[in-house]
Amino acid sequence: MRILLTINLPAKLENLERWMNAVSECARKQGYDQKRISKIELALEEALVNICKYSYPEEPGNAEVSCKQDNSRFIIEIVDSGIPFDMTSLPAPDITSSVEQRKIGGLGIFLIKKTVDEVEYRREGNFNILNLTINRDYDK
């Protein structure tokens, strides 16, 4: 596995664009097509917005985004030292209810799970470690 890029920044929404631009540029250089880059951007935004909004309820903290290439897989690793949060354990939202009954929110994590090929979470010490994997040559 090759580490292509690592960017550590304060977990603030204003940094979103820097992370997004760097990661999509990195994926483009690795030969990923626009369809997959859109998936990468979407999953990355949703994961980072979540960290920026909820990971650090008291003291501010950072998030570190790394891109890795493993054979024909692009792996985005996002590490933060905020409160433990395992998105893989959340149930799917109800996407069949009417406008009146639909809950505002909860769609971001659902979108991550639906767009990338693999989502892996682990807690190591004080760190949340999230791995999002996109296959270059085939869809899940």
Add this chain to the structure above:
Amino acid sequence: MEIQARKEKVAVVVSVKGRMDAMTAPEFEKNMIDFISKGEKTFVVNLVELDYISSAGLRSILALAKKLKEGDGKIVFTGLKGPVEEVFKITGFPSLFKIFDSEESALREI
């Protein structure tokens, strides 16, 4: 993100260009709320030039739709394509909103 709006007889047509993400969705929501507070009730939103939408955009759309429903208003969409259409499909938005093939048919049938 660029937003352009024009008033037709039956609706306000709002065209959104670029990206609707966590940074820009509030701007779209604010623009729409300005129209609603001026008494506009019916909207055709054209997304043909929108390249990207995330859950922040969906959240804004849903919040606006709820607000419009309360006041007997309506929001419909046209110009869905690529990743935007994909995100709509994944999240079941086509069952919440009328989606038209063109602005013309939206304005005719709304």
